[in-house]
Amino acid sequence: MLLTSVIIVLREVLEAALLLSILLATSRFMQLRTRWFYASLAFGVVGAVAYGNNLTAISNAFDGTGQELLDAFLQFAIYLLLLLIVPLMVINHHRGAYKRNLLQGAMLVAVAFAVLREGSEVYVYLSAFRTQPDLYSSVMTGALLGAGIGFSIGALFYYLLLGLSRHYTLLLAGILLTLVGAGMCAQAAQMLIQADWLPAQAPLWDTSALLPEGSLPGQLLYALVSYEATPTPIEVIVYSVSISLMVLLLGFTHYVSRSYRQNLPEARAH
Amino acid sequence: MTSHWHKKWYKTVIVILLGWMAVAAGRPEVTLEIRDHLFMPSELTVPANTKVKLIVYNRDPTPEEFESYELNREKVIMGGQRAIIFIGPLAPGEYPFFGEFNPKTAQGKIIAQ
Amino acid sequence: MKSIRVFLLVALLSTIILVNFVSALHGYRASMAEAQQLFDRQLAATAQLLTAMPQPETAAIVVRQTEDLAFQVWAGKERLLMRSSNAPQESIAPFEEGYREINFSGYRWRVFTHFAPERRGWVQVAERIDLRYRLADKMILESVLPILLGIPVAGLLIWLVVGRGLSSLRQLAGALQKKRAEDLTPLPLEEPPEELLPVVKSTNALLARLQASFDRERRFSADAAHELRTPISAIRVHAHNLELELRDLQHQHRSIEEVPDSLGKLKGSVERMTHLVEQILDLYRTTPDHYPARFEPLDLYQLAREEIAESYAAFAAKNQSVELRGGAAPLLGDRFALAILLKNLLGNANKYTPEAGHIEVWARTEGERVTLRVEDSGPGIPEAEYPRIFERFYRVGGDRHDTSVEGCGLGLSIVQHIAQLHHAQIELGQSASGQGLSVRIDFPQQAPLPNVAGEGDD
Numbered sequence: 001m002l003l004t005s006v007i008i009v010l011r012e013v014l015e016a017a018l019l020l021s022i023l024l025a026t027s028r029f030m031q032l033r034t035r036w037f038y039a040s041l042a043f044g045v046v047g048a049v050a051y052g053n054n055l056t057a058i059s060n061a062f063d064g065t066g067q068e069l070l071d072a073f074l075q076f077a078i079y080l081l082l083l084l085i086v087p088l089m090v091i092n093h094h095r096g097a098y099k100r101n102l103l104q105g106a107m108l109v110a111v112a113f114a115v116l117r118e119g120s121e122v123y124v125y126l127s128a129f130r131t132q133p134d135l136y137s138s139v140m141t142g143a144l145l146g147a148g149i150g151f152s153i154g155a156l157f158y159y160l161l162l163g164l165s166r167h168y169t170l171l172l173a174g175i176l177l178t179l180v181g182a183g184m185c186a187q188a189a190q191m192l193i194q195a196d197w198l199p200a201q202a203p204l205w206d207t208s209a210l211l212p213e214g215s216l217p218g219q220l221l222y223a224l225v226s227y228e229a230t231p232t233p234i235e236v237i238v239y240s241v242s243i244s245l246m247v248l249l250l251g252f253t254h255y256v257s258r259s260y261r262q263n264l265p266e267a268r269a270h
Numbered sequence: 271m272t273s274h275w276h277k278k279w280y281k282t283v284i285v286i287l288l289g290w291m292a293v294a295a296g297r298p299e300v301t302l303e304i305r306d307h308l309f310m311p312s313e314l315t316v317p318a319n320t321k322v323k324l325i326v327y328n329r330d331p332t333p334e335e336f337e338s339y340e341l342n343r344e345k346v347i348m349g350g351q352r353a354i355i356f357i358g359p360l361a362p363g364e365y366p367f368f369g370e371f372n373p374k375t376a377q378g379k380i381i382a383q
Numbered sequence: 384m385k386s387i388r389v390f391l392l393v394a395l396l397s398t399i400i401l402v403n404f405v406s407a408l409h410g411y412r413a414s415m416a417e418a419q420q421l422f423d424r425q426l427a428a429t430a431q432l433l434t435a436m437p438q439p440e441t442a443a444i445v446v447r448q449t450e451d452l453a454f455q456v457w458a459g460k461e462r463l464l465m466r467s468s469n470a471p472q473e474s475i476a477p478f479e480e481g482y483r484e485i486n487f488s489g490y491r492w493r494v495f496t497h498f499a500p501e502r503r504g505w506v507q508v509a510e511r512i513d514l515r516y517r518l519a520d521k522m523i524l525e526s527v528l529p530i531l532l533g534i535p536v537a538g539l540l541i542w543l544v545v546g547r548g549l550s551s552l553r554q555l556a557g558a559l560q561k562k563r564a565e566d567l568t569p570l571p572l573e574e575p576p577e578e579l580l581p582v583v584k585s586t587n588a589l590l591a592r593l594q595a596s597f598d599r600e601r602r603f604s605a606d607a608a609h610e611l612r613t614p615i616s617a618i619r620v621h622a623h624n625l626e627l628e629l630r631d632l633q634h635q636h637r638s639i640e641e642v643p644d645s646l647g648k649l650k651g652s653v654e655r656m657t658h659l660v661e662q663i664l665d666l667y668r669t670t671p672d673h674y675p676a677r678f679e680p681l682d683l684y685q686l687a688r689e690e691i692a693e694s695y696a697a698f699a700a701k702n703q704s705v706e707l708r709g710g711a712a713p714l715l716g717d718r719f720a721l722a723i724l725l726k727n728l729l730g731n732a733n734k735y736t737p738e739a740g741h742i743e744v745w746a747r748t749e750g751e752r753v754t755l756r757v758e759d760s761g762p763g764i765p766e767a768e769y770p771r772i773f774e775r776f777y778r779v780g781g782d783r784h785d786t787s788v789e790g791c792g793l794g795l796s797i798v799q800h801i802a803q804l805h806h807a808q809i810e811l812g813q814s815a816s817g818q819g820l821s822v823r824i825d826f827p828q829q830a831p832l833p834n835v836a837g838e839g840d841d
Contacts (some may be wrong), residue, residue, distance in 0.1 A: 001520055002527070004373050054350045055333070064354045067346060075348045105343055126333040128371050139519045144531055145404045152397035152404075159394055164462060194343055199319060203342075213339040228341060305489070307513070312486045374516045375491040377484070 001053030001135050005142030008125050010116035010150050014223040016044075017154030019078075019114050019180060022173050023085070023107045025161035029169060030092050031032035032104050040108040044115025051120035052127060065195035074117045075184040078130040079242060082181040083109040086174055086246065087253040088264055093168055094257035178246045186235045193234065203230035297323045297356075304347070304369065304377070305329045309378035318362040318382040324355045334376065338367035341380070358382070387552075391545045396538050407530045410522050418519035422510065424481060426495040430508045434499040438464040451514045453492065457505040478505050484512065497757070533569070551576050555583065579731040596789070605667035607659045615660060619653050655791075662793040665723055666775070669800040676717040676804055683712035683721065683747040683753055690725040691744065694733065702739045705729075709747030712755075716805055716825050724801040727794040728757045728822055734790055735761030736822070743814075749796070753826040758814040769811045773799045798822075 025035050051058070051070075055056045067217070089104040122143070129139045161169050192198040208229035211218050221227035228235060298317055302324060303310040316322045328334050331349040334337025338344075341360075349352040359367075360382040433456050440568040448454075449465035453475065457463040460478050469488055476485050476494040484648040485494050492509035499506060506766050551572070558570050560748060569587040572579070626646055684707075691698075691705055731793050732742045764772060764779050771777050776792040807826040814821045 001374075001516065002524065003415070004370070006408060008370065055346060056351055057353060059346070059348065059353065064352075080586070121346070124333050124348075125335075128334070131332060134517065138524055139532060140528060141524060145408065146526070148400045148531075148534070149404050152401040155393050155397040156401070159390070175277065177338055190342060192358070194345065194355065200356065200358065201361065202361065229339060232342070308486055308489070308491055312484070312491075375513050377491070 001138040002142035002145070005139045006149075006215070009122055009143045009146030010122070011146075011219050011223050012122050013147050013150030016111075016114045017150050018109055018157065018176070018224065019159035022161065022176055022180075023111060025158050025169060026089055026173050027104075027107065028162060030100070031167055032100060032107075036104065037106055037111060040111045045119055047112065047116035048123050049121025051116060052213040054125035055120070055124060062133065062195075065197075067208070068191040068195035069197075071117065072188040073194070074113050075188040077120060077193070078110050078113050079184045079188070081113070082177050082184075083246060083249065086177050086181075087249050088136065088249060089170065089173070090253050091257045093166075094254075095260050107263040108263045115175045116155055167268040174250060174251070176183040178187075178243055179225045181246060182239050182242040183224075186226050186228065186231070186239040189235050189238040190228075193232065199236055201232040201234060204233055204236055207229045279380045297321055299323045299325060301327065303327045303329055304334050304376065305321065307332075307334070307372035307375045308370065309367075309369065309376055313381060314378070315381045315383055316360065319359045321356060321358045322360075324357050325342040326353045326355060328352070333371065335370035336367060337370040338365060338380075340365040341367060344366075344370070387618050388542070388545050388549060390713060392538065392541050395541050395545075399537055400534060403530050403533075407527050411527055414523045414526070418514075418522065422493070422515055422519075423495070426482075426493065426508050426510055427497070430495055430497045430506045433465075433508065433657055434497070434502060434504075436465075438502075438504075451511050453488070455505075455507045457507075458502070459504060468675040470507075470509070474505075475507050475509055486510075497725070518553070531644055551579055555579060566599065567591075601667060601670065604663060607611060608663040608667070611656075611660050612664075614658055615653065616774070619657070622650055622653055626650075659791045659793075662791055662797065666793050666797050666800065669720055669723065669797055669804065671803045674717075674800075674804055676719065676720065678715045678717055680713060681718055681721070682717055683714055683716070683755055684709055686718070686721055687725055687744055687755070688727060689748045690722060694726065694729050697730070697733045699744070700737070701733065703733065703736055703742055705742045705744065706741075707744045709745045712746040712748050712753045714753045714805075714828050715745075715803075716826065720801045720804055724798050724824075725755075727798050730759070731790075731794050731820075732757055732759040735759055737761065743816075746798045748828070749825075751828055755826070756821060758816065758819060758821040760814060760816055760819040763813060763818050763820050766809070772811075773809075798824075 020041075024034055024037060027037075048238065055067070058070055060066060062069055084101060084106045086270075088099060088106070090097045092100065126139065126143060129136050147213065161172065163170065189198060193200055206229060209223070211227070211229065211230045213219070213227065218227060220227070228240075298320060300314050300322060302314060304326065307330065314324075326336055326345075326347055327348040328349060328351055331345055333348045335344060335346045335354065336353065341357050343355055343357060345353050345355055352376055357380070360380070362382050363383065365380040367378055367380065386711050415655070433454055436456075438456060440460070443463045444465045446454075446465065446467050448469055452470060453467045453470040454465075455463060455467075455470050455475060457474065457478075458464050461475075463472065466472075470561070471487055475487050475492070476483055476496050478498070480498055482493060485492055487509075491512045493512050494507055494509040494517065497506045498504075505611075554644055555570065555572055557576070558572060567590045569590060570583055572583050575583045629646065642806070665811075688707055691707055729742075729744075736742055740760040742760070743756075743758045745754065745758075747754060768779050772779060773795050775796050778790065778792040799809060802824055805826050807824050808825045812821045812823065813819065
C-alpha cells in the first residue's frame, strides 16, 4: 500500500511542484510579487476538494465522459496559459516591464489549474481509504513520503533555477515549460481519445520493454514530460505541434523584442 | 502522414458525430465489476482489431481508478458508479490492467483475439 | 534570496528528506521482496506438510480453516482428497508447478501448485494477498515511521543551528545599525568568524579612513581660523593706527573735515571677522569628541549673573532690559564651556531683540535637573526652522536674513556642542511674552560620564 501511495502522490505532487517552482523562480527574476501564489495554491486546493467531492456528477456528465473532458480542458488551458506566459517572460526579459499584470494573472491561473487537477486525484485517492482504518496509516505514510520527495525536488529545483545566471534560468525555464506544456497537450489528447472525441489508433511504437511506464523512473518521466511508452500517432502529432507552436512563438517574440532593444538607442537619438 | 492528419482534422467534427452513432450501432460490449477491490472477471476476452466498449461497475463503496499502461487508459470510478471506457482497436495479445488504488488485489487482463 | 536562514532550512531539509525518503523507500521495497519470498517459502512448506499427511481413500475431507489460507490435495488431477472449507470444489489453479495469483471466493490469492511424485497427486496451497501485504506492510512500516517523524525534529534543529551560525552576522548587522552618524569607532565584534573577518576588517578600515578625513577637515578649519587671527590682529592695529594718523593730519591741516566713512566700515568688518574666527575656534574647541572638559561644582545662576554683567554694555547700547530670575542652580559642569554657552545665548538675545526690548534669563533647579532658559522679545523663529538652526552657518530666512543684524550662524552650533558635552537637552519654543524665541536647556545635576570628552585619538 505504501509504495502505491508514494507513487500516486509523488507523481501528482511533482507535476504541480515543478510548474510552481519554475514560475516562482522566474517571478523572482522578473520581480513580480510572489505572495499571490499562496492565494493561487489555496484556490487550487479548494478547487481540488470541490472537484473530488463532485466527481460522481462530473463523471456522469457528457454521457459519462465528463471526467475526461474536464481533465482535457484543464490541461489544454494550462498549455494555452503557458503559450502566453513564456513569450511574455521573454519580452519582459528583453525590454523591461510589459503587461506584467497579465503575466502574473496567467501564472496564477496556471498554478491554480495544475494544483486543482493534481490535487483532486490525491484527494480522491486518500478519501478512498478513510473508511479503511487498518490501511490508512500505511497510505498516509506513503502519501507523506511521496509529498516530501515531490516538494523537496521542487524546492531544490527552485533554488537551482535561482542560482543560475539570469540568462540560463530563462532558457531552462523556457525549455522546461515548453516540454511541460507539450506533455499537457499530449495528455489532453489522450483524454479526448479515451472520451472517444478523437479516433483511437494503434500505437506508433512501444518502449515499454526499455522503460516501463509503471516503473519509478517511468512515473518520474511521466510527471516531467508525460512519458508514454505506447503513444498513438495523434498523441505524437499533438506533442510535436504544441512544441513547434511554442518554439515558433518564442523565436518570434525573441527576434522582435531583441530588435526592439537594438533600435531603442537610435529611437532616442532622433 | 501529416497531410493525412490534416485531412482528418477538419473531419473531426463529423468523426465525433459519427462516434455516437457508431456506439448506438452496437459495438461489442464487455462488462467488468469491481467488488472487494477485485476485478470480476479478472480475465476478459475481446475481439482483436475492433473498438470495444468496456463498462466497469464499481460495486465497492470506495473509489477506484481503472488504469492500464498498455491500453493507455486511466479513469477514476467513484464508489457505486459505472464507467464507460472505449478500448481498441487492439492487436491480438494480452493487455494487463489494474486498479491503481488497490494494485495488489485489483488486477486483471484483457485478451484480444 | 530573502533570508539566508530560510534558504538554508528549506534547502537542507529538502536534501535530507530526499535522501532519507528515497533510501527508506528502497529499504521498504527490499524488505517487501524479502517478506514475499519468506511467505512463498512458507506456502511451499505448508504444501510439503500436506503431502506428507495421510489422505483418506473415500470421500473428500473438508477442513475448517481460518480465512487467510486455503488448500486442496488432489489424487491425480480428478479426485479431490482434502480441501479447506474456503476452497472451491474444482481446482483453484491450473495444475502447473509453481506460484501464480488467482481470484476465488471473493479474494485474490497467491497459489502454490506442487506435484508430489511419490503420491502422484497435486497439492495447491493459497494465501490471501491482501492480508499478506497488510502483514508485511505493518512490519516494515515500523522501520519507515521514525524517518518520517524525524523530519520535524531535523527541521527544528536546522533552524536553531543555522540561527546560531548566523548569530555573528546578526551581531555585525546590529553593531552597524546602532552606530550613529558621527560614531566612527571600530566595530566592536569580538573574534568574528573567518567568513566575516574580511567584512569587519574592511569596514573598520573604511571607518578609520573616514575618521581621519573628518579630523583633517576639522583641524584644517581650526588651523585656518587660528592662522587668520594674527593677520586680523595686525589689520586691527593698522586700522587703529590709520585712524590715529588721520586724526593727527586732521589736526594739523584742518583740510580734511572728518575721518572718512570707509574707515568706520573697515573697523566694523574687522570686528565681524574677529568674531567669526573666534566663533570657529570655539566651535572646534567645544566639539564633544575633543574638548578636554574639567567638570567642577558650580552654580549656573551665579555664572549667568557674571555673564550678563560682562555683556551689559551690549544690552545698554540697545537700551534693552535684562532680568535674571530663578535661584541657586548647582551642577557639575565645565566653567569655561558654560561661559561660552551663556555668552552665545545672550549675544543672540541681544542681537535679535529690538531696541528697548526685554530679555529674561532663568536659572533654577527643577527636580533632578538644572534648567536654563533664555527668552527674548525678538521676532522669533518659525517652528519649521527649529531642526535646522543648529546647522553650521545656517541663518533663519537664508539670504533674506535681516542684514542689519550681525552674526555668522555658528552660535547655536556651539551651544549644541556644549549641551552635548553636559548631556543636556535643548528645547526651542516661543517666549512666554508671546513673540520671541525661548531656548531652554536641561542639565542633569549628576556628573556626566567621564568618557564624554577626549575619546578621539588626538
